[in-house]
Amino acid sequence: MDPEGLACPHPVHSALRKCFRDLREQNEGWKRTLAACTPLFASLANLAEQMRALRKVAFGKSPLRGFPDLPERLGRKQRGAVEALLEELHQDKLQELQKVRDAVAVRVSGVSLLCEQLGDELVSTKAFQRSALWPSLAEMLEWLLDAEAFYHHVYLEVKLLVLQASCEDLAGLQALPAAWAQALQHGQQSVVEDVLLKVCFFLEAP
Secondary structure, three states: OOOOOOOOOOOHHHHHHHHHHHHHHHHHHHHHHHHHHHHHHHHHHHHHHHEEEHHOOOOOHOOHHHOOOHHHHHHHHHHHHHHHHHHHHHHHHHHHHHHHHHHHHHHHHHHHHHHHHHHHHHOOOOOOOOOOOOHHHHHHHHHHHHHHHHHHHHHHHHHHHHHHHOOOEEEEEEEHHHHHHHHHHHOOOOHHHHHHHHOOHHHHOO
C-alpha cells in the first residue's frame, strides 16, 4: 500500500524508483570521471610551461649546440604528449560524461512518456499530492528534469573547454587548471545529491 493513501499507479512508482536508483549510480560514475580529469588538465598546463621554456633556450650558445636537431625533437615530443592528453580527455573522459548524460536523459524521458500515457488516470487519483513521507509525482518529475538539465549543461561546459585546448595556444593550456576548477565546481554541485536526498524514503518503500 502507498503511504497516506497515495494512489500513484504501480508502473509509475516502479519507473520512478528505477530512474532515481539509476541516477544515483550514474552520478557516482560522473564524479569519478570529473576527478580523473583534474590531473590531466594539470599535466597540460605543465607541458605548456615546458614548451614555452624550450622556446626561450638559446641552444646555439649552450653546451648542447652540438645537437642542432635537439630543439625540434624535444618540441615534437612535447607536442605529442599534449596531443595524447587531449585525446584522452576527448575520446575517454568526455565520452564517459556523455554516457552519463545520455543514460539519465533516456531514463527521464521514459518516465515522462509513461506519465503522459497514464495522464488521465494520474489526474483522477491522488498521485500528484504530497504525502508525509513522499514528494508529489509532479515534484519528482521536476527534480528529474533538473538533474537532466544539470548533466547537459556541465557536459557542454567541459566539452567546450577540451575542444578549445590546442598546442598552438600555450597561454590557454597554462590557464586550463583555473578554467577546469570553475567547471569542476559547477560539475560537483549538489543538485543530484539534493534530489536523491529528497526521495530517500520513496526509494526505501517496498
